[in-house]
Amino acid sequence: MTNTIQQQLIHYTQQAVKELYQSDLPDNQVTIQETRKEFEGQLTIVVFPITRFSKKPPEVTGTEIGTYLRGRMPELVAFNTIKGFLNLSLSDGYWANLFNSQIMQGDFGVFPPNGRKLMVEYSSPNTNKPLHLGHIRNNLLGYSVASILKAYGYAVIKANLVNDRGIHICKSMLAWQRWGNGETPESSGLKGDHLVGKYYVLFDKAYKREIDELKANGYSEEDAKRQAPIIREAQQMLQQWEAGDAVVIALWKTMNSWVYAGFERTYGRLGVDFDKYYYESDTYLLGKDIIQEGLDKGVFFRKEDNSVWIDLTADGLDEKLVLRGDGTSVYITQDLGTAQLKYDDFGMDESIYVVGNEQDYHFKVLFLILKKLGKPWASGLFHLSYGMVDLPSGKMKSREGTVVDADDLMDEMVATAKIRTEELGKTEGLSVSEKNHLYQLIGMGALKYFLLKVEPKKRLLFDPNESIDFQGHTGPFIQYTHARIKSVLAKGNYSLDLLAVVPDTLSASERDLIQLLGNYPAVIEAAAKEFSPAQLANYCYEAAKQYNKFYHEETILKAEKDAVRNFRLHLSAATARTIAAGMELLGIKVPERM
Structure with a gap:
């Protein structure tokens, strides 16, 4: 579901290079990005890679490419070249058509089934203590990645391997x-x-x-x-x-x-929830058959004490014990067997392990061993490695009883949400049960958003107070924006069948909001391919921020013409739908009132 205008730009840019410079421009040499706010235009082609074909300065190359595109693409109404960047302005008619033909459709951002099956394994707790803050990041990452991949068209199995022995x-x-x-x-x-x-x-x-x-x-x-x-x-x-x-x-x-x-x-x-539970008490003996298979194939070798090893030094790793001399399993023995069991159960094309980065080496070894054993599904294994979570008070130490307990933290988030919400007077007209429901939504939204907006690989410092801010880069800001839109729609008696025609001329904030909404499918695609909820989280923030700009710059309910009023209500409703859909994939609920 790549934006078709970008596909057209790639096609015509390649044609331009062919005709103007008698060269073939590979797809990966055409870089298209959104135009920076300080320049005129909406899309930008990076010219630098093309200069090796044109043998001309970037400004000259950009002007020649821009002139060629303008002559063949009616949607393109103007261009400017700043150093090595060709900035393109698209017609209001293009944005109006994008809004009507795509954004307003019920299946916008919904990908068809792709015929592939994928397992996401996350949580993996020990049954000797409660879940803590690190587990919260793990669970939220796993659940959100699974939701995004499902939205992208995968059949997804959510699995939990419980360490119960x-x-x-x-x-x-x-x-x-x-x-x-x-x-x-x-x-x-x-x-x-x-x-x-x-x-x-x-x-x-x-x-x-x-x-x-x-x-x-x-x-x-x-x-x-x-x-x-x-x-x-x-x-x-x-x-x-x-x-x-x-x-x-x-x-x-x-x-x-x-x-x-x-x-x-x-x-x-x-x-969060799971489709399948695996228990180490059931799986800890698995893997011994695989060890024998590896010995038969010459992948493993025995030492004098009868222990079984694999030599991975040629792969830049080291020798790895896979079975003790007394015949008992080590951790990787079990993981080899469980990997085979999961594949036998579901036959998935890909399998993602959501596990902290302290296990990076373990998974590198595990996946390499399975490949050397000739398992055809081993190439579909991926370790979604994530960084530790710290609090301002310092690192957690579970065995000393100073763990940041998940339940206590959630209680604290809801209590803080209650204090902040009441301070700002955002509960007027709500019943007690509605207020308590709202505090839960805001507290949990703040927690989830703060942990998901950071790329998984990065270590992060979680500050509960910073996370509940109705004006910052936070979940509550996005939730409040959604509630604001719903309030506008209620006051305008909005319905989906409200007659509206996109104006011939769009304001900058209208055009920018339509462009941002049009990017939603591409964001889902990128988040799915990179297993990164952070991309979607940051998109939702940008959508909320852009709507607030539109809200402050344009008159909605008191617009001079009914057609303009109705169009702006439709644009508001489309923004609310997109924000709600994106936040749902992050596991975050957005309120109707606030």
């Missing part, structure tokens, strides 16, 4: 056995994940005390960590679990069920 799980279980006195979520009033997390922290504190005691008795740091009675007991519990001990398994199932119930409440509040 291992020594860290046993730590919470052992601590509850020692100090829990039968405490449950019901008896304590705590969410299940918070209750289990409490015992994870208690274990860690006890473990540190024992380490300090052993060090005081002459043990080295490493020996103290290994010999501390409580960690040895946790390791014994893990062995009992893997051996199928009925008492340990029963406790594990009970405490995990508490955590799952807690997670579901958090997911519901975040507005």
Whole structure:
């Protein structure tokens, strides 16, 4: 759904180079971008790459290309060349046609099914503690990427691989056995994940005390960590679990069920969901058949201690252990098996892993091994790596109990939204339930937008106070703009069948708003191809900002002519629809009133 005017410009620019300079200009040498605001025009062709064919200065080349285009494209009414940039002005008739034939249509920005299937795996929590701020970024990224890809035409499966086994799980279980006195979520009033997390922290504190005691008795740091009675007991519990001990398994199932119930409440509040859950307790033994397959193919090799390795030094990596000498799995063994299981289940063309950048090396190794094993689907694997989230107070440390809890943070965001909204007097005429609903929308919108507007790879500093600003580059600003448009439409008794004709002459703000709205499908396409909700988030901000400029510069409800009034109402409605659609793909709701 690339804008057809850009396709025409590429075509005619290539023809111009062919006729004027007797050369073939490759597609990738034609760069078209929006004209900078300080210059006249709406679209700009970058001339510099063409000068190697013209053998002329950029200004001369731009003028020659512009003259050629003007003679063949009736939509082009003027051009100017500034240094190496050819700025093009399109007719108001072109923008009017774009608005009527595309933007006003019900399927604008909707891509047809592309026949491809894709899995997005995200969240991947541990069942020994609640979700925290880092998990929030993970969940929001995964959900939004899945939504954008679905809008772009993919059949999407949202998957969650839950880490529900291992020594860290046993730590919470052992601590509850020692100090829990039968405490449950019901008896304590705590969410299940918070209750289990409490015992994870208690274990860690006890473990540190024992380490300090052993060090005081002459043990080295490493020996103290290994010999501390409580960690040895946790390791014994893990062995009992893997051996199928009925008492340990029963406790594990009970405490995990508490955590799952807690997670579901958090997911519901975040507005994320999943089509398929995988559990490491089911998948941790997978992969051993793949190890044997790799040995048979000569991809892996055994060392004297019977451990299995792969040599990736020729690929710029190192030797990687894939199976221990005693035959037990390492993490990558399981990941190899789970990757095969996911493909066997769904046969997807592509699979995206949304995981923090501390796992960059792991996924590089995982994908390379699968390719060396000759898995035909391995080329469709992608690690969507994202940066850490910091707060002004500093980095989070979950084992010390200082984690920025997801539920607490959401509560804080809603409370702050309430204070800010009431300070600005934006709740007049709303009932108590409507107000509470609005605070939820604004608080969660602020949180989500702040985390999604930054490119995933970048580390970010999340400031809750900065995120709730009705005038800044924030979710609440976009939400408020949507509510403002809805208010205009209500006052104007707007309906979709309102008769309107686009004026022969458009104002600059009308033209700019139509151009921006026309870019929506291209933004969806770019966000999908680059797995970047940030592109869509920033587009929604630009749309809100451009509408406010239009709102302040043009009379809407009291326009001199009914046709102009009706057109501006249609333009307002199209902006509201586009903002709402874009924000929905980010998982953000926009209010009707505010």
